[in-house]
Amino acid sequence: MPRARTKPKRKPRKAAKPGGGRAKRAPARRRSKPEPYVPRLANLLGISQLAPADITAILDQAETFIEVLKRPIPVVPALRGKTVVNLFFEASTRTSTSFALAASRLSAQCVNFSIGSSSVKKGETLLDTARTIEAMRVDGVIIRHSMPGAAHFLSRRIKSFVVNAGDGCHEHPTQALLDAFTLRRRLGTLKDKRVLLVGDIAHSRVARSNILCFSKLGARVAVCGPPTLIPPHIEELGCEVFYRLDRVLYEVDVVNMLRVQTERISSSLFPSVREYRALYGLTAERLSELNTSVVILHPGPVNWGVEMDFEVAELPQALILNQVTNGVAVRMAVLYLLAGGQVGDTDTAETK
Numbered sequence: 001m002p003r004a005r006t007k008p009k010r011k012p013r014k015a016a017k018p019g020g021g022r023a024k025r026a027p028a029r030r031r032s033k034p035e036p037y038v039p040r041l042a043n044l045l046g047i048s049q050l051a052p053a054d055i056t057a058i059l060d061q062a063e064t065f066i067e068v069l070k071r072p073i074p075v076v077p078a079l080r081g082k083t084v085v086n087l088f089f090e091a092s093t094r095t096s097t098s099f100a101l102a103a104s105r106l107s108a109q110c111v112n113f114s115i116g117s118s119s120v121k122k123g124e125t126l127l128d129t130a131r132t133i134e135a136m137r138v139d140g141v142i143i144r145h146s147m148p149g150a151a152h153f154l155s156r157r158i159k160s161f162v163v164n165a166g167d168g169c170h171e172h173p174t175q176a177l178l179d180a181f182t183l184r185r186r187l188g189t190l191k192d193k194r195v196l197l198v199g200d201i202a203h204s205r206v207a208r209s210n211i212l213c214f215s216k217l218g219a220r221v222a223v224c225g226p227p228t229l230i231p232p233h234i235e236e237l238g239c240e241v242f243y244r245l246d247r248v249l250y251e252v253d254v255v256n257m258l259r260v261q262t263e264r265i266s267s268s269l270f271p272s273v274r275e276y277r278a279l280y281g282l283t284a285e286r287l288s289e290l291n292t293s294v295v296i297l298h299p300g301p302v303n304w305g306v307e308m309d310f311e312v313a314e315l316p317q318a319l320i321l322n323q324v325t326n327g328v329a330v331r332m333a334v335l336y337l338l339a340g341g342q343v344g345d346t347d348t349a350e351t352k
């Protein structure tokens with residue numbers, strides 16, 4: 001006898017949820033956003049200590065602060081309760097003011113230490129000065145000094161973080177960072193861009209920091225100046241060397257003019273200011289003859305009529321004042337990251 005066909009068994013239905021609703025499917029797992037890279041910086045002593053990813057992270061953080069600086073009240077509470085000291089043993093307008101503003105825009109306190117009226121005048125040493133200031137419980141020291149290595153010296157002896165704001169002819173890392181930031185904003189990227197630094201390469205801390213910084217971001221860097229102002233072995237930093245400006249100016253994307261460091265040049269290293277200007281000065285005639293719209297940088301202060309003419313600074317491709325404006329955002333990023341902030345932390349963008 002044929003067996004009766006049985007219906008295939010149905011899968012039992014899922015029990016209804018208490019309250020009558022149907023059980024919901026577990027939501028599909030979203031792919032989580034990659035964590036932003038956080039540079040582990042104890043101090044900022046030079047560009048030589050930074051990896052390309054550190055530089056990029058600092059510039060990305062500065063982008064957040066550029067937005068803050070455009071607000072009617074350009075202040076965020078990110079570093080409330082922190083204190084930094086501007087310890088400048090050399091003159092400065094841009095760097096010292098910019099650090100003071102950066103600190104105040106982050107709600108930190110900045111004490112400007114005036115060497116002229118301090119006990120340095122009575123012979124107090126750099127270390128004693130720094131230890132005295134640290135005993136007052138500050139979080140960071142921003143130092144400019146004529147001695148190469150002064151910031152490194154200090155960082156090994158005090159617990160507060162140290163920022164090098166220029167040490168002799170050695171490094172000026174925040175200038176390099178703000179210059180890279182300014183170029184990235186104008187050109188989109190530094191990768192494969194040709195950048196020419198012109199002038200007193202031998203005595204310039206900006207030259208050294210900028211060569212390192214631009215190269216780490218993928219730019220092709222060259223220097224140009226009189227042979228007496230180009231240090232031996234500069235190629236080891238990864239740059240080409242030229243001695244004639246007109247030979248190379250027309251083929252670069254960026255020209256970074258440098259100040260003739262009259263305070264650091266002990267003897268005459270070029271025949272005359274007139275000859276220097278004729279061979280290396282960025283004049284309106286030179287630019288118009290070459291028919292170039294090269295982007296122009298200068299860290300300032302400028303010796304007008306020597307390395308650059310005043311009319312050149314008025315051209316739309318001259319970014320000298322943009323560099324100054326961007327300097328505040330970049331220094332905010334540096335202070336913020338050194339004081340323990342997280343890259344891209346949106347809390348920093350909350351207006352006070």
Ligand code: CP
Binds near residue numbers: 166
């Ligand atoms: N560019 C720069 O370091 O300028 P100051 O000397 O005015 O700080």
